[in-house]
Amino acid sequence: MKVIHLALSAGGGAGIAASRSVRALRERGVKAELWTADGGELGPALRSRHGTLLRVLLDGAPGRFYRRKTMFSAWSNNWQPSRLALKVNVAKPDIVNLHWVGSGFMSLRELPRFCAPIVWTMHDAWPLTGGCHYPDRCQEYTATCGKCPQLGSRARRDLSWLNLRAKRELLDHIAAFVTPSAWLASLAATSGAVAPSRLHVIPYGLDGKVFSRGDRVGLRAAFSLADDTLVFVAGAQHLAEPRKGCHLLRETMRRVTSRVSRHCVLMLIGAGGDSSEGDWPCDVRWLGTLRNEADIVGVLSAADVLLLPSLQDNFPNMALEAQACGCPVVGFDTGGLREIIDPMLTGMLAHEISSEGLANAVVAWLASEPNRQEVASRARTRFEREFSFQLHGRRMVELYINLRAQAAHE
Secondary structure (H helix, E strand, O other): EEEEEEEOOHHHHHHHHHHHHHHHHOOOEEEEEEEEEOEEEEEEEEOOHHHHHHHHHHHHHHHOOOOOOOOOOOOOOOOOOOHHHHHHHOOOOOOEEEEOOOOOOOOHHHHHOOOOOOEEOOOOHHOOOOEEEOOOOOOHOOOOOOOOOOOOOOOOHHHHHHHHHHOOHHHHHHOEEEEHHHHHHHHHHOOOOOHHOOOOOOOOEOOOOOOOOOOOHHHHHOOOOOOOOEEEEEEEEEOOHHOOOOOHHHHHHHHHHHHHHHHHHEEEEEEEEOOOOOOOEEEEEEEEOOHHHHHHHHHHHOOEEEOOOOOOOOOHHHHHHHOOOOOOOOOOOHHHHHHHOOOOOOEEOOOOOHHHHHHHHHHHHHHHHOOOHHHHHHHHHHHHHHHHHHHHHHHHHHHHHHHHHHHHOO
């Protein structure tokens, strides 16, 4: 079986998840490739760097007419024509699997042109909306969009309305939608754009040979961390993205450090961090973007708690990675996070979305006096049962086989 996966990039949360999916499929003997704008070890580059950058800039052009916009998440219009279907059809795949195709990567008008069944793995809510990748509290995507709060629009027939109207006419060409979380599947079902029969919840998979608990003592020594230091880690691709909630971390740590007696260190992963930005109530280590999986494993294995302050998230990779490395997770009870951790067993969920709510959850977790070995063992067991490469690959192959059989009878 030959499957071509399409994504803007192999980087970022969605791109990393797509890359892992391709690797999991290859382990099961599937001829899977990941075709991206910039290319990589899993597939070819589809455009030059300058061509990709130009498309990204042009894709955002219509939004510049909205002067009062306040963006909660990324926004994509995908209005430019593209010729990806022609290139893909030449390769004669059995299945085409879309991933994160926003920022003008491809025109959805190409969907009817693909000559193989299409699977769309949804890494966020963009396939359902008029442009935003996460709707926050807005429910307009369940109707027609319009009067978009992220655009700051008061017009019913605004850019979001136009985008959603065009998109809804094309989604019937998708044979199956895959969501990593039941939360995202529920958004898709309530949107009215996707029939429940075409929805499949298949969580991400991780390579358990790569993501496993490291030598905590040795790793903490490498980071110059004392054994009794309380080490937190947090991160995002872009630390300044409002949806990721990293702006809440300073006050969260202020509240935590005032209530615990141990020395606290916060290690921050991601772009956009600046150690000169104000005073922090604890020692902060700015690690930047970590592209090597071994480095991520090292940080998570050395940490006591992963903080996930995302205000809305689908199925955060870092939570999966932490569980595989035996690191407990504390975050807000939003999106798909509740499907990854077992509250009070492998982490804690904060029901109040605020710095105070997150700090209270952290303190409650620490007060439960979790045994590090027991927590690590429970987290690893849950990872192997729910989120392994083998399980993800098997579920995807079963879906592909069913879709090929359906296509053969049509």
